[in-house]
Amino acid sequence: xxxxxxxxxxxxxxxxxxxxxxxxxxxxxxxxxxxxxxxxxxxxxxxxxxxxxxxxxxxxxxxxxxxxxxxxxxxxxxxxxxxxxxxxxxxxxxxxxxxxxxxxxxxxxxxxxxxxxxxxxxxxxxxxxxxxxxxxxxxxxxxxxxxxxxxxxxxxxxxxxxxxxxxxxxxxxxxxxxxxxxxxxxxxxxxxxxxxxxxxxxxxxxxxxxxxxxxxxxxxxxxxxxxxxxxxxxxxxxxxxxxxxxxxxxxxxxxxxxxxxxxxxxxxxxxxxxxxxxxxxxxxxxxxxxxxxxxxxxxxxxxxxxxxxxxxxxxxxxxxxxxxxxxxxxxxxxxxxxxxxxxxxxxxxxxxxxxxxxxxxxxxxxxxxxxxxxxxxxxxxxxxxxxxxxxxxxxxxxxxxxxxxxxxxxxxxxxxxxxxxxxxxxxxxxxxxxxxxxxxxxxxxxxxxxxxxxxxxxxx
RNA sequence: GGCUCCAUCAUCUAACGGUUAGGAUCCCAGGUUUUCAUCCUGGUCACAGGGGUUCAAAUCCCCUUGGAGUCACCA
Numbered sequence: 001x002x003x004x005x006x007x008x009x010x011x012x013x014x015x016x017x018x019x020x021x022x023x024x025x026x027x028x029x030x031x032x033x034x035x036x037x038x039x040x041x042x043x044x045x046x047x048x049x050x051x052x053x054x055x056x057x058x059x060x061x062x063x064x065x066x067x068x069x070x071x072x073x074x075x076x077x078x079x080x081x082x083x084x085x086x087x088x089x090x091x092x093x094x095x096x097x098x099x100x101x102x103x104x105x106x107x108x109x110x111x112x113x114x115x116x117x118x119x120x121x122x123x124x125x126x127x128x129x130x131x132x133x134x135x136x137x138x139x140x141x142x143x144x145x146x147x148x149x150x151x152x153x154x155x156x157x158x159x160x161x162x163x164x165x166x167x168x169x170x171x172x173x174x175x176x177x178x179x180x181x182x183x184x185x186x187x188x189x190x191x192x193x194x195x196x197x198x199x200x201x202x203x204x205x206x207x208x209x210x211x212x213x214x215x216x217x218x219x220x221x222x223x224x225x226x227x228x229x230x231x232x233x234x235x236x237x238x239x240x241x242x243x244x245x246x247x248x249x250x251x252x253x254x255x256x257x258x259x260x261x262x263x264x265x266x267x268x269x270x271x272x273x274x275x276x277x278x279x280x281x282x283x284x285x286x287x288x289x290x291x292x293x294x295x296x297x298x299x300x301x302x303x304x305x306x307x308x309x310x311x312x313x314x315x316x317x318x319x320x321x322x323x324x325x326x327x328x329x330x331x332x333x334x335x336x337x338x339x340x341x342x343x344x345x346x347x348x349x350x351x352x353x354x355x356x357x358x359x360x361x362x363x364x365x366x367x368x369x370x371x372x373x374x375x376x377x378x379x380x381x382x383x384x385x386x387x388x389x390x391x392x393x394x395x396x397x398x399x400x401x402x403x404x405x406x407x408x409x410x411x412x413x414x415x416x417x418x419x420x421x422x423x424x425x426x427x428x429x430x431x432x433x434x435x436x437x438x439x440x441x442x443x444x445x446x447x448x449x450x451x452x453x454x455x456x457x458x459x460x
Numbered sequence: 461g462g463c464u465c466c467a468u469c470a471u472c473u474a475a476c477g478g479u480u481a482g483g484a485u486c487c488c489a490g491g492u493u494u495u496c497a498u499c500c501u502g503g504u505c506a507c508a509g510g511g512g513u514u515c516a517a518a519u520c521c522c523c524u525u526g527g528a529g530u531c532a533c534c535a
Contacts, residue, residue, distance in 0.1 A: 165464090275485085293466065301471075
């Protein structure tokens with residue numbers, strides 16, 4: 001049985017890095033018919049936890065991830081933590097420390113001055129006397145005084161930490177009685193039966209502390225997989241500016257969940273030369289042991305490429321559905337197939353596609369001088385008039401090919417190249433010099449609208 | 461600063477002692493197209509540096525350099 005979990009702190013939204021570790025945990029659990037838990041780490045009683053959890057679930061829903069069971073809030077598990085703290089106290093594996101914050105501060109100051117590592121001096125470790133008056137105590141765990149702690153990591157290998165360098169009797173309960181992060185994480189993961197902890201490698205140096213807790217409580221230590229961070233182009237932690245925004249923002253920008261997930265799974269993981277992974281393939285092929293050890297850089301170009309790939313291979317029905325979010329309603333449009341075929345291969349995102357569609361459906365608001373100069377020459381008017389005439393004479397114009405035949409006949413009759421009619425016609429229809437095939441555009445808007453737009457340009 | 465991790469094209473990556481170091485994105489060129497995009501073909505570009513080990517090193521070891529993470533009564 002494999003149990004994984006995603007355990008974000010409530011920041012208000014799910015960002016791209018979080019989604020990646022969530023995805024990997026999800027894949028590994030599902031692949032093994034295991035369980036994927038969602039736990040909100042809100043031990044500091046931040047006010048926004050429930051709303052934040054909902055935001056995460058909403059993002060999960062959009063990309064198609066689904067956690068198992070109910071969402072666990074650490075803030076509602078206080079009693080459990082207190083029990084375990086008491087247990088350690090009873091067993092003499094933890095103790096109360098009456099040192100004040102000021103004293104601690106002073107000690108650290110001193111140590112830093114002596115170029116020593118700031119570290120608690122164990123002054124209350126074996127304390128049996130009467131506590132100082134009116135002091136609230138913190139609870140410290142008895143950490144090993146020497147030797148080393150080895151983290152057996154599925155990604156990084158065995159990582160050895162020397163107790164001397166990193167550990168002291170760290171605080172597991174604050175003076176107000178609330179437990180601290182490293183304690184609750186270990187307790188929760190153990191109690192919830194988490195077998196495989198997949199998380200960012202910024203947690204690697206926390207792991208020895210958590211192992212101390214596991215051992216003190218007699219819990220089995222899970223497997224750890226510390227996955228490398230995602231960096232920006234400067235090699236720094238991803239920030240909002242770089243795209244580490246709310247996952248839902250990707251929906252707004254017109255990315256599809258398939259592309260986003262495919263992009264994320266390929267960051268730090270690969271399977272031979274394969275670039276495209278469906279959810280089914282990810283489930284079949286993913287193994288956290290294959291995750292790379294080094295950090296990777298977030299680059300939008302690849303995401304864009306993947307997104308356009310998925311857009312190109314999407315059915316028009318599905319496209320139509322997704323475009324509604326971007327304000328384009330095509331359900332009852334009779335030329336919907338032609339329209340979508342014309343734009344689906346030219347857009348990187350859905351919002352871009354929505355724009356292309358409106359450029360076709362809405363007549364040009366005007367004509368730019370530069371555009372006219374480049375594409376509307378002296379003979380253009382004559383060509384367009386001839387074309388209009390031919391259009392009026394033609395019968396049964398429905399398909400792009402029907403319109404193409406008309407264009408062809410005019411070109412042949414006049415003994416000119418396609419370019420002579422293409423450029424001015426494109427300006428008339430779209431107001432610009434590039435865009436979808438003209439035969440498709442005309443088939444979409446119909447003869448009347450086509451004639452009208454040509455007329456508008458001629459008399460401009 | 462201590463500790464830990466990391467190091468292959470601009471970017472994501474393949475190679476798990478033996479390859480002309482492969483694929484993809486980006487970029488460039490050519491073809492296709494009425495235009496742009498798509499698509500097709502081709503091209504440019506990498507083992508951070510230095511020592512070892514070995515018949516043989518991108519791969520194993522050490523050092524240097526560079527980058528990142530972490531060191532709280534934050535999570």
